[in-house]
Amino acid sequence: MLRVLITVVLLAAVAACSSVPPPPPPPPRGTTEPAPPPPRRAFIGDIRTKEFHREGCPDLENVDISYQRLLEDPGEAADEKFAPCKRCRPYEGW
Numbered sequence: 001m002l003r004v005l006i007t008v009v010l011l012a013a014v015a016a017c018s019s020v021p022p023p024p025p026p027p028p029r030g031t032t033e034p035a036p037p038p039p040r041r042a043f044i045g046d047i048r049t050k051e052f053h054r055e056g057c058p059d060l061e062n063v064d065i066s067y068q069r070l071l072e073d074p075g076e077a078a079d080e081k082f083a084p085c086k087r088c089r090p091y092e093g094w
């Protein structure tokens, strides 16, 4: 009888232990993660005006996507005879 009682107590203890929720995961700490690499700078050439712009130049808002050409760098723009936009000045800071 005593053995049965001990077994019951042990089972109850195991059940109690297993019902304890796991500890919450540590809060995410974004500061410890490496910062994502900065977006690669791209240049957009307007094949109609033969001007090229920085990505996001307001002048590009009026340029249909079919007239836009992605350029890897100002050197490629120069090879393609694109002139730098006077508004966003894509050569500066390159």
Ligand SMILES: [Zn+2]
Pocket (backbone or CB within 6 Å): 052, 053, 054, 057, 058, 059, 060, 085, 086, 087, 088, 089
């Ligand atoms: Zn521009």
